[in-house]
Amino acid sequence: MGGYSALRLLREGLRDQRGWRPAWRSPKLRKAYDIVIVGAGGHGLATAYYLARNHGITDVAVLEKGWLGGGNTGRNTTVIRSNYYYPESCALYDLSLRLYEGLSRELNYNVMFSRRGMMILHHSEHEREIAARTVNAMRLNGVDAELLDRDEVRARAPLLNFGEDARHPILGAVWQERAGTGRHDAVAWGYARAADRLGVEIVQNCEVTGFIVEGGTCKGVETSLGPVRAGRVGMAVAGHSSHLAAMAGFRLPLTSYALQAFVSEPLKPMLDCVVASPAHGVYISQSDKGGLVMGGALDRVPTYGQRGNLPVQEDVLGGLVDCFPAIARVGLLRQWAGIVDVSPDSSPILGPSPLPGLYLNCGWGTGGFKAIPAGGLLFAHILAQGAHHPISAPFDLTRFERGRLIDEGAASGIAH
């Protein structure tokens, strides 16, 4: 299997594309591994890659009940940013952003990370106060941030609603220049290919149905293809974390909700950054293919059905038309939903579970795509060492008992 390069593209082009090989193997499930990871989303695959690459642990299986990248990683709206409020979050998400900056090269796979910048609008004097505070906090945490006024917003996104009759008049925005978007599938595929090449085995169509527990310790998993023993087990199953936790005999502080997204028919370039409006509860960007990629708030009904309900569709699309009156007549191409695992403080959970031998990577909720490189790197550290990395330590499950929450839900100014 050769690497990907411009030269290779040219060569394959000249010989009818006959030289391409599958990007990863489809190995048979074996009976035992050093480490088993449940869930081949971005977090599970990145974890496997960094286990092999940073810790030299290659006897690793990633078990996936469907197809790799078929969960939230393949359903999200691909916003990558680190404009969070608390130092703990900035350390985590900015590490991730920095890893994204070099990821295509690292994986030899074009993840199409596009640093197009993101603005979070504010629509009232009060929101502006909070926005200024957020910018200051981000800068203190070493993250780039700028406060834009109304004219600077207009220069960047002239199609926004600056009319006198706008329901929410635009006063300005918090701007993060280094934020952007990426190609979600490519992130899953790139990590899968790179992990596979280092010896990791990715087994698809293999559902974990229980845990093997001996002497109070997790010794492996039961699967639809038979039992598998493991030195350590890590789970990265997003919206299904509570379901797996129940199999392991404990509960998590998570609620699973549907988060919807929409994409429009392709249009000529009309928006070259990401725009979010907390007051409208919506955000939007334009993909390289020209489609408007749009999202908003969670459905308020806890669910595992990957559909999404109509009231939220009305709110989100109505809010977007309020923001960008010009798109009122644009046709929608697709609508879908993913099941996200929302924690009480909108921050993830990383580290040991109440069952020794089983480790958690969950609680990313509506915002874990941007965190895939860091989540993988930190979870690999945790699984390899059996102990926290300094950046992951604050996100331990025990914070809910200690009361030391990282309450980004209230502080980041993001709709969900």
Added chain:
Amino acid sequence: MQVYTCPFCGLRDEREFFFAGEAGAARPDTTGPVSDAEWAEYVRMRRNALGRAREVWMHLTCGELFVMERDTLSARVLGSVALRRAPGGREGADGAGSVDGPDGEGAP
């Protein structure tokens, strides 16, 4: 658009309802000492069940609080029963029979 049953008003648009939380969470007995772990278990931890779930909902337009039993995968509603007791201490009326009373244990 989905409709839910308010035990007081009958079938109504889902937008009129508010999800208040899981049913059957028992507050720790504060007549004795309660550990941080016990409080965390009560305040933060959730069953978040895949499949059958018992939940407390409010019908915002009339203010009725009730227990709804739903399937969280198919979104099917299996029944609603009022949390309020009728005068004389009887269980709330009009509820679907399949739902446990408000003090009942959560489904496994």
